[in-house]
Amino acid sequence: MDAIESAFADGPAFVPYLAAGDPDYDASLEYVKALARGGADVIELGLPFSEPVAEGPTIQAAVNRSLDAGMTPDRFFAFVEELDVDVPLVCMTYYNLIYRYGDDDAERPRAFVERAAKAGIEGFVVPDLPAEEADPLREACDEFDCDLVFIVAPTTQGERLDRIMSRVSGYVYVQARLGVTGAKANVSEQTGQSLDRLAEWDVPKAVGFGISSGEQAGEVVAAGADGVIVGSALVDIVAEGHEADEDAATVADRLEAKARELKDGAVAGAQRTPRPERT
Amino acid sequence: MPAIEELTDAYERYVLDNEDGFVDEFRDRLRDFGGRPTPLQRAERLSERYDTEVYLKREDLLHGGAHKLNNALGQVLLAKYMGKERVVAETGAGQHGTATAMAAAHLDMPCEVYMGETDINRQRPNVFRMRLNGADVTPVTAGRGTLKEAINETMRDWATTVETTHYVLGSVVGPHPFPAMVRDFQAVISEEARRQIREQTDGLPDSVLACAGGGSNTMGAFAAFLDDEDVSLHAVEAGGSSLTVDEERGVAPNSASLSTGGEGVLHGARTRLLQDDDGQILESHSVSAGLDYAGVGPELAHLVESGRVRAVNVDDDAALAAFHRLSNMEGIIPALESAHALAYLERVAGLDGPATEGSSGKPRDEAHDDLGDTVIVNVSGRGDKDLETVIEETDRREIEEAPEMDVFTEGL
Ligand SMILES: Cc1ncc(COP(=O)(O)O)c(C=O)c1O
Numbered sequence: 001m002d003a004i005e006s007a008f009a010d011g012p013a014f015v016p017y018l019a020a021g022d023p024d025y026d027a028s029l030e031y032v033k034a035l036a037r038g039g040a041d042v043i044e045l046g047l048p049f050s051e052p053v054a055e056g057p058t059i060q061a062a063v064n065r066s067l068d069a070g071m072t073p074d075r076f077f078a079f080v081e082e083l084d085v086d087v088p089l090v091c092m093t094y095y096n097l098i099y100r101y102g103d104d105d106a107e108r109p110r111a112f113v114e115r116a117a118k119a120g121i122e123g124f125v126v127p128d129l130p131a132e133e134a135d136p137l138r139e140a141c142d143e144f145d146c147d148l149v150f151i152v153a154p155t156t157q158g159e160r161l162d163r164i165m166s167r168v169s170g171y172v173y174v175q176a177r178l179g180v181t182g183a184k185a186n187v188s189e190q191t192g193q194s195l196d197r198l199a200e201w202d203v204p205k206a207v208g209f210g211i212s213s214g215e216q217a218g219e220v221v222a223a224g225a226d227g228v229i230v231g232s233a234l235v236d237i238v239a240e241g242h243e244a245d246e247d248a249a250t251v252a253d254r255l256e257a258k259a260r261e262l263k264d265g266a267v268a269g270a271q272r273t274p275r276p277e278r279t
Numbered sequence: 280m281p282a283i284e285e286l287t288d289a290y291e292r293y294v295l296d297n298e299d300g301f302v303d304e305f306r307d308r309l310r311d312f313g314g315r316p317t318p319l320q321r322a323e324r325l326s327e328r329y330d331t332e333v334y335l336k337r338e339d340l341l342h343g344g345a346h347k348l349n350n351a352l353g354q355v356l357l358a359k360y361m362g363k364e365r366v367v368a369e370t371g372a373g374q375h376g377t378a379t380a381m382a383a384a385h386l387d388m389p390c391e392v393y394m395g396e397t398d399i400n401r402q403r404p405n406v407f408r409m410r411l412n413g414a415d416v417t418p419v420t421a422g423r424g425t426l427k428e429a430i431n432e433t434m435r436d437w438a439t440t441v442e443t444t445h446y447v448l449g450s451v452v453g454p455h456p457f458p459a460m461v462r463d464f465q466a467v468i469s470e471e472a473r474r475q476i477r478e479q480t481d482g483l484p485d486s487v488l489a490c491a492g493g494g495s496n497t498m499g500a501f502a503a504f505l506d507d508e509d510v511s512l513h514a515v516e517a518g519g520s521s522l523t524v525d526e527e528r529g530v531a532p533n534s535a536s537l538s539t540g541g542e543g544v545l546h547g548a549r550t551r552l553l554q555d556d557d558g559q560i561l562e563s564h565s566v567s568a569g570l571d572y573a574g575v576g577p578e579l580a581h582l583v584e585s586g587r588v589r590a591v592n593v594d595d596d597a598a599l600a601a602f603h604r605l606s607n608m609e610g611i612i613p614a615l616e617s618a619h620a621l622a623y624l625e626r627v628a629g630l631d632g633p634a635t636e637g638s639s640g641k642p643r644d645e646a647h648d649d650l651g652d653t654v655i656v657n658v659s660g661r662g663d664k665d666l667e668t669v670i671e672e673t674d675r676r677e678i679e680e681a682p683e684m685d686v687f688t689e690g691l
Contacts, residue, residue, distance in 0.1 A: 052431075
């Protein structure tokens with residue numbers, strides 16, 4: 001449980017996302033390792049689901065490449081075991097895959113969490129699981145010492161916000177803008193307001209949805225974020241490499257460089273505005 | 280999804296508590312714009328054929344040609360009451376999109392409809408109708424290009440625009456309060472039918488049949504009969520070409536999620552789904568676009584589980600045969616969706632060959648007894664939208680009841 005929070009402890013955290021197995025198992029292993037070399041503090045690994053409703057076109061395409069290349073929950077766990085990176089890993093997936101895992105109906109969703117934890121997963125993000133329905137998963141996470149990250153949208157408020165606050169751990173995923181994932185050219189004005197609403201929460205705040213450059217990462221951190229989550233801008237690099245038929249090492253180098261740009265940007269942002277002490 | 284809280288609040292206030300006279304306005308508009316009540320008609324020749332009193336609830340005569348208007352009008356009106364500026368909708372057969380486009384034009388709301396490419400190609404008349412009513416139709420190319428993909432894309436739009444936009448979901452699926460709200464808007468079908476059958480026969484029917492895609496006409500046709508325990512309720516699913524999953528291609532050549540699916544979570548609801556062992560959702564298939572969905576409404580799934588509703592299914596061929604039968608015996612061209620419900624009469628009467636595996640799950644005589652002497656079949660819509668599909672599919676197969684199709688296919 002502590003691994004993820006401590007990744008946020010010294011300086012702003014850089015949290016990249018890739019769909020595991022995109023465009024294929026072996027290349028994807030190299031890509032995730034490249035992110036670790038580039039300075040990732042936590043890595044969100046997507047376990048592809050056939051109905052990625054929270055994703056924009058970039059990540060939808062990544063999910064489909066991975067599924068076409070044969071990704072399954074069990075291969076995902078093998079992937080995590082084979083990765084062996086020194087960075088905490090968060091599994092980002094949709095609830096049906098968690099719910100359906102294992103042979104014993106009575107063990108849902110515990111069987112999935114148990115298997116994931118054994119493979120080395122330290123936390124989960126499940127965009128289609130509302131906090132109201134999250135207690136069984138929260139309990140399983142507690143049992144296996146995993147974190148459960150929730151996404152807070154700019155419009156989330158009232159009781160719903162309280163319900164999330166009482167169940168979230170690791171970090172809270174602050175959605176920078178309404179809508180679905182996808183790289184954007186500018187940082188949303190909603191980010192600062194969203195962070196202000198969560199100022200009292202005793203959990204690191206990582207901002208995602210739309211961040212694509214080191215400069216934007218810096219802006220978000222300067223606005224008070226404890227970390228930045230970047231998916232589509234990295235997946236774009238995977239997609240371009242795949243389309244141009246480049247070898248995995250070349251693409252991995254580019255991912256590593258992009259990761260470093262984002263991490264450095266986040267650090268620079270923190271220097272611009274001294275961050276308040278988190279209590 | 281915070282929009283869900285806002286919607287739940289609006290549903291409770293306006294729909295359940297009739298705040299600001301919402302329900303009264305809805306009923307007035309259903310009558311004057313929609314043409315309600317629709318008739319409950321005794322089908323003379325079908326009654327003779329099956330030696331059973333067969334009554335047809337004529338939702339095909341509702342404005343727009345399907346039951347979908349009940350819900351679309353309710354939701355677009357609700358969007359108005361909520362102060363929304365725009366509506367989005369998904370559509371499979373195009374009937375829900377058409378109904379939404381009509382309601383939106385009627386109530387002066389901008390409207391965008393997402394529709395899978397496969398469905399755009401097989402339901403062109405409805406694409407034209409949506410456009411004529413001023414809606415934008417946005418094609419969805421993901422997956423097999425049917426209803427499931429259209430729902431995904433509409434959810435993405437809604438997630439981006441919730442502050443100004445209402446998502447007019449087309450069936451009793453999705454997150455709460457949609458399944459309950461859509462059922463309430465569709466319940467007018469059985470409220471009328473129950474009153475009408477009592478006026479006409481002095482009693483209640485022995486059974487009610489309705490086709491089940493997402494299950495909105497099903498829940499609408501059943502709602503007022505749920506407490507009448509002697510009335511047996513049958514949800515007829517699309518058995519497609521086979522009930523067996525094509526593992527290799529990850530496709531279920533049917534959309535019989537009640538009959539063959541497993542419990543799971545999709546589009547914000549826990550229900551029965553066509554899925555593989557890992558929980559990946561399968562592509563469904565039916566000759567009828569409106570039934571072509573991998574899930575089904577959670578309340579309907581629950582009613583099947585508790586035994587109140589029996590889930591049965593008929594295949595593509597049986598539905599096509601029923602389409603032709605109603606057309607030439609009764610002068611009513613039904614939607615291919617509705618034809619599934621009608622085909623079940625034939626099955627139960629033992630007139631369509633041996634029962635297929637997983638159908639009623641009972642020997643035929645017993646099932647016949649269950650249906651009883653008086654049956655209401657919900658004709659959820661009319662078949663004008665399906666003519667091209669029916670001509671092509673009939674020409675490819677041997678459908679006994681059908682006229683020769685080659686005079687038509689030459690022109691296609
Ligand atoms: C005429 C008709 N009946 C039935 C359906 C299936 O939907 P549901 O099961 O929600 O009634 C459709 C869907 O488009 C339809 O157009």
